[in-house]
Amino acid sequence: MPFPEFRWQALPDANEKLSALVEYEIQISTDILFSQLTDQDCVALARYVPSQSLAPASYFWRVRATKSGKAISSWSDTYALTVTAPDEQIVVERQVGASDDSAAVEEAVSQARKLTASGKTVELVFPAGTYVGSNQRNGTFLNLKGIENLIITGNGSLINLATYDTSFSRIEDCRNVLIQGFEVNIPDELPQTQGRVVSVNPASASIVVEFENGYPNFEDAYIRDGDGTLRLIDSKIDGRLKSGVGTWFHFDGDRREHLGGSKYRMYMKMPSYRTEKGVVVVSKDLSDLVKDFEPGDRFIYSLTSTGSAVSFAKNSVRITYHDITDYASVRHYWALYCSEMHYIRTRSILSEGRWFNGHSDGIHVRGSEIGPWIEEAEINGIGDDGVALYSRPNRLVPQSSVSGTRELMFFRDNYFDLEPGNAATLYRPTTGEILFESIVVSVEELPGKKARVTFADEIDSDPLFNEEWTLADQVWNRSKSCGDFAVRNCALQNIRRYGTIFRARNGLIENNRYEGVSAAAIIYLNEPQYPNGLYASNIVIRGNTIIDCAFDRMPTRVITFMFKRLGGGEAAESMGPRHILIEDNTIDDCGREPLEFWSTRDVLLRNNTVDGEPLGNMPSHLQRNCARIVFADSE
Numbered sequence: 001m002p003f004p005e006f007r008w009q010a011l012p013d014a015n016e017k018l019s020a021l022v023e024y025e026i027q028i029s030t031d032i033l034f035s036q037l038t039d040q041d042c043v044a045l046a047r048y049v050p051s052q053s054l055a056p057a058s059y060f061w062r063v064r065a066t067k068s069g070k071a072i073s074s075w076s077d078t079y080a081l082t083v084t085a086p087d088e089q090i091v092v093e094r095q096v097g098a099s100d101d102s103a104a105v106e107e108a109v110s111q112a113r114k115l116t117a118s119g120k121t122v123e124l125v126f127p128a129g130t131y132v133g134s135n136q137r138n139g140t141f142l143n144l145k146g147i148e149n150l151i152i153t154g155n156g157s158l159i160n161l162a163t164y165d166t167s168f169s170r171i172e173d174c175r176n177v178l179i180q181g182f183e184v185n186i187p188d189e190l191p192q193t194q195g196r197v198v199s200v201n202p203a204s205a206s207i208v209v210e211f212e213n214g215y216p217n218f219e220d221a222y223i224r225d226g227d228g229t230l231r232l233i234d235s236k237i238d239g240r241l242k243s244g245v246g247t248w249f250h251f252d253g254d255r256r257e258h259l260g261g262s263k264y265r266m267y268m269k270m271p272s273y274r275t276e277k278g279v280v281v282v283s284k285d286l287s288d289l290v291k292d293f294e295p296g297d298r299f300i301y302s303l304t305s306t307g308s309a310v311s312f313a314k315n316s317v318r319i320t321y322h323d324i325t326d327y328a329s330v331r332h333y334w335a336l337y338c339s340e341m342h343y344i345r346t347r348s349i350l351s352e353g354r355w356f357n358g359h360s361d362g363i364h365v366r367g368s369e370i371g372p373w374i375e376e377a378e379i380n381g382i383g384d385d386g387v388a389l390y391s392r393p394n395r396l397v398p399q400s401s402v403s404g405t406r407e408l409m410f411f412r413d414n415y416f417d418l419e420p421g422n423a424a425t426l427y428r429p430t431t432g433e434i435l436f437e438s439i440v441v442s443v444e445e446l447p448g449k450k451a452r453v454t455f456a457d458e459i460d461s462d463p464l465f466n467e468e469w470t471l472a473d474q475v476w477n478r479s480k481s482c483g484d485f486a487v488r489n490c491a492l493q494n495i496r497r498y499g500t501i502f503r504a505r506n507g508l509i510e511n512n513r514y515e516g517v518s519a520a521a522i523i524y525l526n527e528p529q530y531p532n533g534l535y536a537s538n539i540v541i542r543g544n545t546i547i548d549c550a551f552d553r554m555p556t557r558v559i560t561f562m563f564k565r566l567g568g569g570e571a572a573e574s575m576g577p578r579h580i581l582i583e584d585n586t587i588d589d590c591g592r593e594p595l596e597f598w599s600t601r602d603v604l605l606r607n608n609t610v611d612g613e614p615l616g617n618m619p620s621h622l623q624r625n626c627a628r629i630v631f632a633d634s635e
């Protein structure tokens with residue numbers, strides 16, 4: 001494939017000493033003497049993906065370890081690599097005058113599937129032009145299942161999806177697939193609409209809004225019937241949330257009043273909380289519910305959909321998205337239980353005149369053995385995290401005492417992912433205790449969709465069980481936490497909530513620009529209420545420029561490491577995040593303090609600046625249950 005994965009063995013304990021970070025210099029050449037370099041780079045991971053495609057040719061590559069720019073090992077052996085042109089080429093043949101090009105695309109994909117199944121490598125080519133996607137609800141323009149060794153080349157084609165809940169591509173059980181050279185838009189049935197607040201009535205917790213000319217409103221059935229939320233937008237900067245307010249608002253869909261034209265009265269949905277006896281409406285001053293609204297405010301009303309995305313991938317390996325631009329989507333790039341996902345020069349951006357792009361995360365990856373490689377991506381004006389990397393826990397079967405044994409019983413449900421050799425952690429969310437860390441030795445499938453897992457070490461305490469899995473002890477697979485991820489040379493702007501959130505083992509966040517991110521620009525955070533987690537280790541955050549972030553009401557700082565127990569307000573009892581290097585970052589004009597750490601240890605901060613001044617020590621109240629957080633200007 002033109003974007004190959006380069007992997008090598010890391011030096012033992014390479015990043016245990018943060019002040020002397022081990023990096024790896026890689027060279028790729030068309031000659032064995034390395035006199036004609038095609039690519040060279042230096043990364044703080046034992047992994048590399050080129051940001052430029054490699055043309056069909058024979059290549060040689062080598063790698064060596066460095067510290068502070070100086071080699072500490074000799075060059076590795078020289079390895080050979082060949083990028084070949086596809087064996088076969090299929091051209092999408094459109095029907096003249098067709099109002100829906102999905103049939104022609106399905107036919108071309110079917111031909112490609114047959115050829116790849118016979119062992120051929122295939123390129124599927126779209127002649128440059130404008131294509132119309134399926135008009136079926138929850139449809140997919142490119143539907144790939146069980147395919148490997150396929151390149152799909154768009155040649156800059158524009159794909160106009162017909163409905164807001166249609167996906168550009170869906171990839172399942174695939175391997176070695178590259179999709180490149182497309183623009184994706186939803187020109188008519190936009191997944192969000194926009195307008196301005198006309199008036200506010202605190203007594204009834206209602207607002208009057210007027211939608212912009214040319215944009216849908218509640219007379220459009222899909223907007224009226226869809227599940228939507230409202231966000232307030234900055235008065236001048238498209239895509240950016242209004243400062244100092246809530247990050248989204250829910251309104252009662254049964255109480256809307258049409259006031260004529262594009263004007264409507266909307267009533268705030270009464271907030272509620274769940275008790276042991278059911279759902280109880282919160283008793284509070286109604287005026288407080290609309291306190292963030294002012295006449296003249298710009299707003300976005302965006303829809304959600306469980307099935308649509310620019311691209312959805314599942315159970316796939318080595319999928320590359322290159323040079324793809326989208327202008328509107330409910331979701332963007334989602335990958336579940338995939339590995340080695342590459343996002344290179346993908347762009348989720350604003351179309352002219354639109355104040356927003358989409359409802360959910362930009363790049364959302366769960367449960368990857370090898371995390372995503374994200375380089376030169378641009379994300380602007382979206383309704384949730386820019387990059388979100390996480391995993392889910394394995395659920396324990398209630399059992400008698402296991403203390404002193406090496407075995408635990410699990411449900412083999414959708415979240416079970418333990419395999420021999422995996423690193424696992426037993427965690428108690430109610431207290432935030434790390435009870436046990438070990439390696440999986442064996443997994444035995446049992447009747448009733450259960451499994452017996454044997455670990456390398458004895459378990460020294462009995463787990464707690466509960467029918468509600470967020471209250472029970474959980475086992476997390478840290479080998480499938482989206483580790484060895486890279487977010488490099490990206491622009492993440494005007495994002496609701498977090499710029500990059502992760503819970504991974506080994507990761508690199510460098511040379512990115514974060515601007516207008518409403519909460520933390522960069523954050524490690526476990527979320528035991530969902531549950532998402534567990535903890536991060538061996539993370540390098542360096543060379544990033546962070547401007548005008550952390551201005552909403554969320555309780556996070558610009559760069560945050562927050563390991564907490566269930567309930568959200570208290571630090572975890574155990575220290576989880578560890579071995580963190582934060583250096584050479586520039587933080588300017590942000591709304592809250594630059595740093596916060598909960599239950600974190602072994603952090604080195606070096607050569608960072610805040611508003612042009614060196615970053616000094618942080619207040620003690622922003623360090624909860626921490627150890628060895630070191631501020632140093634030099635080694």
